[in-house]
Amino acid sequence: MKAPRDVPNALLESLKSLGLTKYEALVYIGLLRTSGATATEVHEISGVPRASVYPVLDRLVQKELVSVSHTTPKRFDAVAPDQGVENLMRRIESDAESARAALDVFYREKGLEGRGDRELVWTIYGEENIRTRLAGMFGSAERSVEVLATWDILQGGVLPLLESAPDSVPVDIVTERWEGEQPSRFRLHLLPLAGLRETRLPTENLLPYERSGVFLVDDSRALLWMGAVDGQPSALYSESEGLVLFVRRHITTVTEWAKAAVQ
Known part of the structure; x- marks a missing residue:
């Protein structure tokens, strides 16, 4: 033994x-x-x-x-x-x-x-935490997914998350450029967003294009991806009517201006 x-x-x-x-x-x-x-x-x-x-x-x-x-x-x-x-x-x-x-x-x-939790605005720090919240938003979408973001944010890990949206839900992406094959899964809108820095469009109530991205799901859940804090990005997330309306206005204003700029 x-x-x-x-x-x-x-x-x-x-x-x-x-x-x-x-x-x-x-x-x-x-x-x-x-x-x-x-x-x-x-x-x-x-x-x-x-x-x-x-x-x-x-x-x-x-x-x-x-x-x-x-x-x-x-x-x-x-x-x-x-x-x-x-x-x-x-x-x-x-x-x-x-x-x-x-x-x-x-x-x-x-x-x-x-x-009243729907009226709360949550601050999310760190890219991994932001991606986790986006994955939950996209995966539970029922009617629509709308994205206005730079190509850097998209290719940095957001595009794979969008694949989790149900096939029956339309996914609209507004960005300034696209590298590689354009996927048929998404409705892609390539617009000269960088021109916002040079236009007289009243952008004081909008997000700075080069440091942000906005995501809207079902017109009821919104996430604002903002610039880095100590090297890590941060975001605001809410289901509140106020933030959802802000994101809706932001997407509409920027998209309409950019479309007009290429005409």
Whole structure:
């Protein structure tokens, strides 16, 4: 019988992240090093206190990491690592889905309370956080998606997100240029937006073209992508009537001016 030896902390932490306690991890590792061990032998090879061995073994059997014989005394074997980790991952996925469904109930209840959340304006910092919010907006669109943004913003990660919009929802994109093949999936409008910097159009109530992008979904949810703060972009998001109207006016004003400029 092999004596207990030190187990790398990194391995223990990895097994903890898969849902095992320290004792469960030590027992499982100990059983991988031997075959058909009794509870007493498990205590000896794992270093887990004798009083804790049986409860730990019971839990490992439930987690499909250990098999048990019907002999007297009972003997225990570890499931092969490939199968054992797969069993743990399956449990994690099942638990995660159950948690998601339960949490979603609370989230939807919040939406039904009518506390005026729609009037709030949220500030979002960081490109990854902005993309996550845009992905949710596009994926849940029901009637329309409208985008007025620079090519740099589009190619920087927004275009793949637009693919999540349902096929039945029209997607209009207004930008100043396009590189590569123009996708039939979108209704593309190439306009000289950079000319806003030179025109007498009253732009004081509009966003600076070169540092912004606006996104409007179903005429009810709006996001304004603004310039960088400490190297990271920021955005405003809201379902409030005020911000939605601002974005609607911004898209309409800029688009109409740009179309007139090329005539």
